[in-house]
Amino acid sequence: MTDTDVHILLVEDNAGDALLIREWLRDAGWLPGKLIVADRVASAREVLATATIDVILLDLNLPDSDGVDTVLQIYLAAPQVPIIVLTGLDDQTAALGALKAGAQDYLIKGRMDGALLARAIRYGIERKRLEADRERLRERLEAEHERLRFLANAGVVLAASIDFEETLASVASLAVEFLADYCVIDIVEEDGEIRRLQVAHSNPEMADIADQLLRFPLDRNRPHLVSAALDNRQATIVREITDEVLQSVAQNEEHLRILRALDPISYIAVPLLARDRLLGTLLFVSCSHSYSDGEMRLAEELARRAALAVDDARLYRRAQDVIRARDEVLRIVSHDLRNPLSTISMSAEILMDENMSFTEEQKLRQLRIVLRSAERMNRLIGDLLDVSRIEAGQLSLDASYHAPERLVGEAIDLHQAQATAKVLSISGQVEDGLPPVLADRDRILQVLANLIGNAIKFTPEGGTISVTAENAGDEVRFAVRDTGPGIPPEQLSNLFRPFWQGRRGGRDGAGLGLAVSKGIVEAHGGTISAESEVGTGTKVSFTLKPASERRGN
Incomplete structure (x- = not known):
């Protein structure tokens, strides 16, 4: 700012003094700048309310004010x-009073x-600038202190x-104490589904209204406030929430x-990310002000720490869960080894x-009993060793x-007697013209034996079991379908975990067969999956690459 850019307000009711001060300013090089003259406190306040002023030259004794009160009124304005x-x-007393009331300097005409x-003008402007810088610095330090205190908490x-x-x-709860008027948390479950976990409001009187948001889980097929955070994994700040925005995200009236009713003004949406996985989103909503970039950085830092936790x-x-499952499997394995060992001993x-x-x-x-x-x-020890090899990535294959x-025919022949003994019908169906598969015969028969064995175990008398092979695009799909009791949907995602076993009836064996089957199929470059309907039956299928494709690779 140059001297000629300064806007000066002269509050002086003596026309002669005002003229003299104008001349002094011109001689000192402060004019042509903008000089506004007011002869009363009231008119000076009107100027300050509408014009940009850089410095005020103030006479203490005016028609509508006198002494220190004059300084106070102008300072407050x-x-x-x-x-x-x-x-x-x-008057030294008057000078001290004026300085205490907010004046920068006191000059005797x-x-x-x-x-x-x-x-005096230059000093006053510079001192005020330094005071403003100091106040801004103090505010930043206080804000940083609050930020660090918040993050420490x-x-x-x-x-x-x-x-x-x-x-x-x-x-x-912590967010609504410091960063938001209300906060909404959605989490991504292990199966990819999104669940609204928590809603909190800083005002107890509004908490019941905010809690009603729990009845409206996030719908990814509709617009929603956390779209960027959820879909693009990017933090978003919206400084003004219009009614049109609310209408666009509302699921119904x-x-x-x-x-x-919550009356939001601004929001920040932040993804919860850990190890490059999306765990959920945090939505911070302000009902009192528009969010700043600093608040967004704080929200991102909170989300980062929350995601790690x-x-x-x-x-x-x-x-x-794994430890409990392992201990359970060890208990079962000990029991299942002890039974045949006792039989051998007897x-x-x-x-x-x-x-x-x-x-x-x-x-x-007696010798046949010992042999069986x-x-x-x-078999049990073999399953345990296979699980260990699969987890270590050391399962070897002898492919042809x-x-x-x-x-399919060999697998059915191996289990025909067992199925007949339980009055089950077992059949095979293979689509014509299927190409051969490059596979380890014994390992694939082991997979089919595990699947057919489970089907026989859980299918009641009079049921049916079918073993099929069909074309599946660039793969051959094998499947074992039964008419057993089926598997509850919540258990399907755990079906192939090594240390997990469902509860479809009595226990027979350690329950490692499906985990081993999954490892064998994946070692062949295929995939394995299960479909089931309670009361109808279960279908477990796996894929293998045709020999021609494997040969080309």
Whole structure:
């Protein structure tokens, strides 16, 4: 700002003094600048309300005000503008009073000239600028202090629980204390579904209204406030929420009524991201002001910390589930090994009893029992070793070309007697013209044996089992379908986990067969999946690449 750019308000009721001051300003080089003259406090206040003023030259004694009160009135009208008092009174008490009331300087008209007035103006403007800079710095430091305090509190809250739902509920409560009037949290479940987890409001009187948002879960097929955060994984700030925006995201009239009742002004939507995975979104809504970029950065930092805490909590929960499942499997394996081992021991004791005589047929019967028990133990140990190899990525394959109809036929032949004994009908159907598959025969028969064995185990007497092979585009799809009791939908996603077993009836075996089957199929480059309907039956299918494609690769 140059001297000629300064806008000066001279509050002086003496026309002669006003003319003299104008001349001094011109001589000192402050004119041509904009000089406005007011002869009363009232008219000066009107000027300050409508015009941009850089400095005020103020006479203490005016027709509508006198003394320090004059300074106070002008200061309250424009506290950001420097005031230089011009008076004919050489009164130290009055000077101190004026300075305490907000004046930057105090000049006596009889001892003043243009140079002195020019220095006072420059000093007053510069001092006011420095005061403004200091105040802005103080505000920034206070804001930074509050930000750090908020994040420190957030750290304590996030570390307080290993339950991620409790953690996010605490985040919502913390957000409405410092960052938002209300906060909405949506999470992405393991299966990709979105669930509205928490809504919190800073005003207890509005909490019931905000809680009604829980009845309107996020619909990805409709516009919603967290679209960018959810779809593009980017934080978004909207500084003004119009009624048109509310209408566009409302799912129905009741939803719109609730949104309008909350009276939002601005919002920030932030994704919860950890290890490049989307865990959910945080929506911060202000009903009092438009959000700033600084508040958006704070929201992003809170979301980053919350996402890490949620990810840790989920990993901990998953680890605990695995540990519990492992312990359960170990218990089952111990039991399943102990049973055939006891049988072997009993048969051996019978054969070694010198007080008993056996026919050759009786001896062979006991030896067959020992052999079957040993084979059962060997199968269980083999499954455990296969799971270990699969998890280590060390499952080896001995692949060659095999016709799908041969694989299906062999699998059915191996289980025909078992199915007949349970009064089950088992059949095979292979689409004509299927190409051979490049596969490890024994491993694929192991997969089919696991699937058919499960079907026989869970299908009641009189049921049917079908084994099929068909063309599936650039793959061959094998499937085993049964008419058993079916599997509940909530269990399907866990069906192929190594240390998990559903509850479809009595337990027979350690339940590792499907995990092993999944590993074998994926080692062949295929996929395995299950479809089921409770009360109707289950279909488990897997795919293999045709030999021609595998040969080309």
